[in-house]
Amino acid sequence: MEKVSEIINKARKMNIAIPAFNVPYLPMIEPIIQAVIDEDSFSLIEVARVEWMKTGAKGPREVYEEFIKWEKPNYVRLHLDHVPVIDEDNKRVDYLPIIKEALEMGYESVMVDGSRLDLEANIQATRRVAELAHKKDAACEAELGAVMGHEPGPLPPYEEIFASGKGFTDVKEAEIFVAQTNCDWLSVAIGNIHGAISGALRNKKKPEARLDIKHLSRLSEVTRIPLVLHGGSGIAREYYLEAVKNGISKVNVGTELRQTYEAALQEDNSIAKAQDAVYNHTRNLISGYYNVSGIQKKIFG
Numbered sequence: 070m071e072k073v074s075e076i077i078n079k080a081r082k083m084n085i086a087i088p089a090f091n092v093p094y095l096p097m098i099e100p101i102i103q104a105v106i107d108e109d110s111f112s113l114i115e116v117a118r119v120e121w122m123k124t125g126a127k128g129p130r131e132v133y134e135e136f137i138k139w140e141k142p143n144y145v146r147l148h149l150d151h152v153p154v155i156d157e158d159n160k161r162v163d164y165l166p167i168i169k170e171a172l173e174m175g176y177e178s179v180m181v182d183g184s185r186l187d188l189e190a191n192i193q194a195t196r197r198v199a200e201l202a203h204k205k206d207a208a209c210e211a212e213l214g215a216v217m218g219h220e221p222g223p224l225p226p227y228e229e230i231f232a233s234g235k236g237f238t239d240v241k242e243a244e245i246f247v248a249q250t251n252c253d254w255l256s257v258a259i260g261n262i263h264g265a266i267s268g269a270l271r272n273k274k275k276p277e278a279r280l281d282i283k284h285l286s287r288l289s290e291v292t293r294i295p296l297v298l299h300g301g302s303g304i305a306r307e308y309y310l311e312a313v314k315n316g317i318s319k320v321n322v323g324t325e326l327r328q329t330y331e332a333a334l335q336e337d338n339s340i341a342k343a344q345d346a347v348y349n350h351t352r353n354l355i356s357g358y359y360n361v362s363g364i365q366k367k368i369f370g
């Protein structure tokens with residue numbers, strides 16, 4: 070079986086980005102996998118710590134157990150998204166045991182998020198996790214720069230973030246970071262933002278984001294590894310397509326499908342109907358916005 074790191078490396082060479090769908094609720098897993106299969110595509114299924122702490126994902130084990138009921142390794146692989154060293158509420162997290170347990174269980178890639186640490190501490194934490202992951206033949210994703218939005222409370226106005234480049238991943242730091250940590254994939258901040266996950270904002274439409282493509286291509290040049298775009302819901306599409314040509318090889322999709330699931334459930338109070346809504350929306354995203362239908366042949370030959 071091909072390693073997921075090899076698959077994402079291929080995606081980078083072919084200038085395509087593999088979607089990684091977040092599953093804040095366990096019943097979302099089946100319809101997303103079915104949609105990927107029916108579109109003859111390839112995706113990752115992922116869960117972040119915040120989704121089992123604050124939404125309905127329960128825990129990495131519950132997600133794993135649901136995943137293996139439906140998995141088809143030629144179509145989907147399981148990724149552990151954001152395990153922060155310092156979380157969105159500014160609390161320290163005992164992150165290593167969480168990551169170790171997931172690797173033991175069979176997660177093929179894991180993300181350590183040290184983005185709220187200073188550079189040196191982020192390097193230390195990431196290097197450690199990359200070592201652990203590589204021992205298990207798994208891949209390690211890290212984050213440098215600040216992809217804002219998960220924190221409680223309102224964001225500064227989007228245009229302010231974009232114009233000032235506040236929190237953008239620094240090019241020089243990215244070069245040092247990747248060389249010293251040996252991480253496989255890097256989540257970068259280039260104007261993208263996470264959808265709100267708590268409070269009144271979680272049901273609101275995200276502000277439409279833009280991306281600094283020049284900045285991205287410099288990051289790609291110096292790091293030479295697959296770059297990851299978080300906050301993949303709600304980016305103006307022309308920017309997204311340029312980003313994929315300039316080094317983005319994995320894109321995290323959370324808000325859109327979560328809101329689809331929650332809205333459908335609220336309307337009908339039926340999990341089956343909410344699953345149908347997620348299935349249809351996932352197929353539309355794959356064939357439309359992300360444009361990765363029928364990539365099986367490209368990836369697996």
Ligand SMILES: [Zn+2]
Pocket residue numbers: 151216263299300321
């Ligand atoms: Zn993220």
